[in-house]
Amino acid sequence: xxxxxxxLSIILFCIGILGVVxxxxxxxxxxSIELMLNAANLAFIAFSRxxxxxxxxxxxxxxxxxxxxxxxxxxAVVILLHKHKGKLDSNVFSLLKG
Amino acid sequence: xxxxxLFTGFSILSVLGAIGLVIFRHPMNGAMSLxxxxxxxxxxYALLSAKLIFVIQLIVYAGAIMSLILFIIMFxxxxxxxxxxxxxxxxxxxxxxxxxxxxFFFLKKIVQSIPGTEATIVGNGFGGVxxxxxVLFKDWLLPFEIVSILLLVALIGAVVIAGKRRMSK
Amino acid sequence: MEHSVSYLGLIPLFPLIGAVVLGVMHIDTCTRRKLPEKLxxxxxxIGPVISFIYALVxxxxxxxxPADSRFLIHDAFTWFSVGDLHIxxxxxxxxxxxxxxxxxxxxxxxxxxxxxxxxxGDENFGKFFSYMNxxxxxxxxxxxxxxxxxxxxxxxxxGLCSYLLIxxxxxxxxxxxAGNKAFIVNRIGDLGFVLGMAFLFWAIGSGGFxxxxxxxxxxxxxxxxxxxxxLLLFVGACGKSAQIPLFVWLPDAMAxxxxxxxxxxxxxxxxxGVYMVARFSFIYAEVPLAGSIVAWTGILTALxxxxxxxxxxxxxxxxxxxxxSQLGYMFAGVGVAAYSAGIFxxxxxxxxxALLFLGAGAxxxxxxxxxDIWKMGxxxxxxxxTYWTMLIGALALAGCPPFAGFFSKDEILFxxxxxxxxxxxxxxxxxxxxxxxxSFRMIFLVFHGTPRNKESxxxxxxxxxVMTIPLIILAVGALFAGFLxxxxxxxxxxxxxxWLAPSLADHHPHVGISVELLAVAASVIxxxxxxxxxxxxxxxxADEPEYSGFTEFCYNKFYIDExxxxxxxxxxxxxxxxxxxxxxxNVTDIHVKIATWLYQxxxxxxxxxxxxxxxxxxxxxxxxxxxxxxLLSQSxx
Numbered sequence: 001x002x003x004x005x006x007x008l009s010i011i012l013f014c015i016g017i018l019g020v021v022x023x024x025x026x027x028x029x030x031x032s033i034e035l036m037l038n039a040a041n042l043a044f045i046a047f048s049r050x051x052x053x054x055x056x057x058x059x060x061x062x063x064x065x066x067x068x069x070x071x072x073x074x075x076a077v078v079i080l081l082h083k084h085k086g087k088l089d090s091n092v093f094s095l096l097k098g
Numbered sequence: 099x100x101x102x103x104l105f106t107g108f109s110i111l112s113v114l115g116a117i118g119l120v121i122f123r124h125p126m127n128g129a130m131s132l133x134x135x136x137x138x139x140x141x142x143y144a145l146l147s148a149k150l151i152f153v154i155q156l157i158v159y160a161g162a163i164m165s166l167i168l169f170i171i172m173f174x175x176x177x178x179x180x181x182x183x184x185x186x187x188x189x190x191x192x193x194x195x196x197x198x199x200x201x202f203f204f205l206k207k208i209v210q211s212i213p214g215t216e217a218t219i220v221g222n223g224f225g226g227v228x229x230x231x232x233v234l235f236k237d238w239l240l241p242f243e244i245v246s247i248l249l250l251v252a253l254i255g256a257v258v259i260a261g262k263r264r265m266s267k
Numbered sequence: 268m269e270h271s272v273s274y275l276g277l278i279p280l281f282p283l284i285g286a287v288v289l290g291v292m293h294i295d296t297c298t299r300r301k302l303p304e305k306l307x308x309x310x311x312x313i314g315p316v317i318s319f320i321y322a323l324v325x326x327x328x329x330x331x332x333p334a335d336s337r338f339l340i341h342d343a344f345t346w347f348s349v350g351d352l353h354i355x356x357x358x359x360x361x362x363x364x365x366x367x368x369x370x371x372x373x374x375x376x377x378x379x380x381x382x383x384x385x386x387x388g389d390e391n392f393g394k395f396f397s398y399m400n401x402x403x404x405x406x407x408x409x410x411x412x413x414x415x416x417x418x419x420x421x422x423x424x425x426g427l428c429s430y431l432l433i434x435x436x437x438x439x440x441x442x443x444x445a446g447n448k449a450f451i452v453n454r455i456g457d458l459g460f461v462l463g464m465a466f467l468f469w470a471i472g473s474g475g476f477x478x479x480x481x482x483x484x485x486x487x488x489x490x491x492x493x494x495x496x497x498l499l500l501f502v503g504a505c506g507k508s509a510q511i512p513l514f515v516w517l518p519d520a521m522a523x524x525x526x527x528x529x530x531x532x533x534x535x536x537x538x539x540g541v542y543m544v545a546r547f548s549f550i551y552a553e554v555p556l557a558g559s560i561v562a563w564t565g566i567l568t569a570l571x572x573x574x575x576x577x578x579x580x581x582x583x584x585x586x587x588x589x590x591x592s593q594l595g596y597m598f599a600g601v602g603v604a605a606y607s608a609g610i611f612x613x614x615x616x617x618x619x620x621a622l623l624f625l626g627a628g629a630x631x632x633x634x635x636x637x638x639d640i641w642k643m644g645x646x647x648x649x650x651x652x653t654y655w656t657m658l659i660g661a662l663a664l665a666g667c668p669p670f671a672g673f674f675s676k677d678e679i680l681f682x683x684x685x686x687x688x689x690x691x692x693x694x695x696x697x698x699x700x701x702x703x704x705x706s707f708r709m710i711f712l713v714f715h716g717t718p719r720n721k722e723s724x725x726x727x728x729x730x731x732x733v734m735t736i737p738l739i740i741l742a743v744g745a746l747f748a749g750f751l752x753x754x755x756x757x758x759x760x761x762x763x764x765x766w767l768a769p770s771l772a773d774h775h776p777h778v779g780i781s782v783e784l785l786a787v788a789a790s791v792i793x794x795x796x797x798x799x800x801x802x803x804x805x806x807x808x809a810d811e812p813e814y815s816g817f818t819e820f821c822y823n824k825f826y827i828d829e830x831x832x833x834x835x836x837x838x839x840x841x842x843x844x845x846x847x848x849x850x851x852x853n854v855t856d857i858h859v860k861i862a863t864w865l866y867q868x869x870x871x872x873x874x875x876x877x878x879x880x881x882x883x884x885x886x887x888x889x890x891x892x893x894x895x896x897x898l899l900s901q902s903x904x
Contacts, residue, residue, distance in 0.1 A: 001214045001215075001216060001217065002212075002214040002215055002216075002217050003209050003210060003212065003214045004105065004109075004217075005105075005142065005146065005217065006209040006212070007206055007209055008109045008112070008113070008142070010202060010205045010206060010209065011113055011116075011202070012112065012113065012116050012135070014198050014201065014202050015113070015116040015117060015119075015120060016116070017194075017198060017201075017889060018120055018191060018194045018195060018198060019119060019120035020882075020885055021190075021194050021882060021885045021886045021889055022120070022187060022190035022191045022193070022194045022882075023120060023184065023187060023190075023882075024182040024184055024187075024882065025123075025125055025128075025181060025182055025184070027125035027128070027129075027167070027170075027171060028119065028120070028125055028128050029882075030167075031119055031125075031128055031129060031132050031167065032119065032120065034132065034163070035116055035119060035132065035135065038135070038136065038139055038159070041139075041151075041155075042139060042142060042143075045142075045143055045146050045148045045151060046146060046217075048146070048148065048225075049146040049147060049148070049217060049220075050212075050214065050215060052220070052224065054224070054225065054229055054230050054233045055233065055237070055238075057148055057150065057151050057225060057230045057233070058230065058233055058234050058237075058238045060148075060151050061151070061154065061230075061234070062238075062241060062242075062245055064154065064155075064158055064159065065245045065248070065249060066245070066248065067159075067163065068158070068162070068163060068249065068252075069248055069249050069251075069252030069253075070252070071163050071166060071167065072166075072252045072253065072255075072256040073252050073255055073256050073259065075166065075167070075170045075256070075260075076255070076256040076257075076259040076260035077259060077260075078170065078174075079170065079173075079174070079260045080259055080260060082174050082180070086180060087180055087182070088125070088174075088176065088180055088181060088182065089181075089182035090182075090880065090881060090882055091182065091880050091882070093880075093881070094878070094879030094880055095879065194886075194889070197886075197889055197890055197893050198889065198893065199893075200893045200894075200896040200897045200900070201889075201892055201893050201896045203896075203900065204896035204897075204899060204900040204903075205896075207900055207903060208903075
């Protein structure tokens with residue numbers, strides 16, 4: 001059933017959120033975001049199959065392109081962070097503290 | 099039903115891989131378990147008759163992007179001291195799970211209200227390179243070109259951000 | 268529709284476009300090189316002249332229509348629409364507004380041409396003409412507006428321009444103060460106008476809020492409401508037309524350049540109040556009591572201003588008070604329901620008062636900004652053109668037959684007498700004598716006798732042609748404008764009154780020819796006495812008198828300015844300072860202070876949540892998402 005695919009995508013998405021909010025390692029956070037993107041992709045493909053239309057496939061490809069761009073930028077940020085502080089801890093940055 | 103078995107197997111693998119990602123302390127372990135998820139997702143795409151996406155998922159995601167991430171992890175030469183001390187991460191994970199449960203059930207409720215069909219594999223004429231390519235270059239030409247600009251910007255941005263020499267101040 | 272013509276909207280538009288173009292040009296270039304004055308001058312005169320041509324077109328089109336349906340309208344667009352109130356930006360040309368239109372554009376154009384000469388060399392040449400064009404455009408909106416609201420737009424526009432132009436020489440603080448005074452006094456009047464308008468709408472506005480609809484519904488007014496509306500509108504008219512008690516601004520307004528005094532404070536703007544009362548004549552006709560109040564206020568203003576004018580020494584102040592005095596006549600005219608007589612006096616007054624002011628401007632120009640008549644004298648030989656034109660103006664002002672002022676003033680006085688307002692008539696005749704006295708006092712002191720200041724006398728000469736030609740044209744107007752409305756006694760047929768009749772609710776009493784003769788004879792005798800006394804005292808040259816006792820009291824305008832200052836301005840300032848020192852910090856500001864204190868404390872309390880870790884903010888977001896999901900899944904079932 002198509003719903004099974006969608007539920008799987010929800011599960012993966014929730015795990016992705018969990019990774020973002022509960023981990024401090026910036027690399028893990030980043031990979032959790034990739035996981036969320038993939039969950040969204042799975043939903044796209046599943047809907048595409050449901051309606052027998054290939055627009056979802058195109059969108060999935062767009063998401064991949066965006067993910068690639070995001071990977072390039074996010075990894076650049078990670079490198080900069082490591083260069084500055086020598087750490088991979090997101091708690092090192094608390095400039096927003098009130 | 100062979101396909102059902104495959105679906106069950108791939109979904110268990112992908113969920114396990116995702117759970118591994120958020121549990122392992124060292125990013126290298128996390129990355130390897132993410133690779134498992136990505137590959138099993140590729141399998142699921144194949145089950146959904148998305149042949150082109152199946153291939154791209156393997157080549158671009160599991161191949162290119164993941165090797166980039168792994169390369170960066172190794173490039174940074176992450177020592178144990180560099181990693182944040184996350185002894186309490188299981189507490190956070192459980193708490194997060196509790197908070198996220200309503201979200202999950204809400205989405206699940208929505209999904210179950212959708213009239214579904216059997217995900218039988220569709221043969222020719224769906225999801226292949228030719229068909230997706232026709233859609234892509236007919237209906238989605240403008241977004242496609244915009245994405246190319248996005249990639250160019252990201253490329254330049256990454257060079258500018260990561261390529262900075264030591265801050266002068 | 269045959270009554271709808273689209274070019275009506277263009278008439279005010281041309282000067283307004285001119286104002287914008289000139290203003291932009293001036294702003295763009297004032298800090299850099301100057302544009303040639305000829306360019307500004309030509310651009311400034313184009314707008315008024317085109318408007319005048321269109322005014323002629325309107326006039327002849329109206330003339331070709333049957334007498335009982337002479338009106339043209341043009342609704343440009345719906346301005347706003349709230350409930351019953353539908354205000355269109357509409358223009359209405361009927362006999363009344365077309366007459367106003369003709370002389371406003373005609374005299375406006377002449378004064379623009381004159382100003383090109385008078386203002387030559389001024390560093391703000393462009394700014395001046397931008398304001399002048401804006402003023403003329405506003406005045407045309409005022410005259411042409413199809414309803415009270417559109418009229419109010421023009422009303423405020425001329426008020427603004429008068430402020431801008433009075434304080435035009437803004438480097439001198441006195442001029443700025445005079446501008447402020449004019450603006451503030453006008454504002455008091457405007458309040459009356461706005462309130463009157465609101466009452467009018469509340470009473471009969473639901474059937475349409477333009478003159479034509481209001482006129483049809485005027486009979487529904489309850490007498491008390493009608494009186495209130497009339498008096499409130501009259502307060503507005505008092506402010507604009509400088510009547511008791513709001514006349515104090517007009518003499519001070521002479522601080523502006525002389526063409527401004529001519530255009531605004533003599534020929535056009537100050538007549539707006541009279542025009543407004545005539546416009547609403549259909550309401551005033553319903554309430555005779557209001558008319559009497561208007562008439563008495565007018566005639567008392569005329570008397571008071573004439574007394575002041577007799578003792579002034581500044582040539583422009585004399586003319587200013589004579590304007591106030593003549594405005595008083597006009598109100599007396601409209602007050603006794605002789606609307607056409609009042610409007611006709613507006614019409615003739617525009618000619619001779621503009622003429623006198625422009626002549627005075629020429630004198631001041633020749634004497635290098637000397638305004639004191641006790642320092643002039645004998646200018647007749649040096650400035651013949653100015654002398655003869657001003658003499659015509661003064662004769663018209665004094666009401667010498669057969670000049671313009673005689674017929675219009677006589678018409679008013681006759682109407683007062685005929686309607687049984689004998690008191691008004693007696694005062695009016697007295698004021699006529701005083702008018703003759705002070706206008707010839709001015710002429711004798713300026714042009715006759717021996718020069719009191721040799722040096723400036725030797726340099727004086729007639730102004731250039733661009734200034735004298737308008738003077739001559741206006742002098743011709745001052746000579747012959749009166750013949751347009753010859754009463755039957757002199758073999759005429761009251762052309763102007765008949766022309767205006769459809770727009771106005773005129774009341775023509777039938778009295779015998781003896782009454783008419785009495786009125787004429789009294790006016791002529793008063794004029795003769797006035798001019799004789801004046802000649803006795805000043806004709807052969809006179810020495811500067813000492814101001815003392817009563818004359819000093821009159822010269823200082825009965826100390827009315829000081830009285831207003833003591834009774835109104837100083838208490839107002841005192842109240843202001845009490846509010847500033849006590850009320851504001853302890854009553855109004857305290858709320859603000861409490862609010863800021865609360866926000867500070869709340870901020871401190873919520874600071875706890877701002878831990879600074881982005882991850883925690885993500886957690887907040889997820890918690891919000893979760894709560895939202897809970898609520899939504901409740902409602903999903």
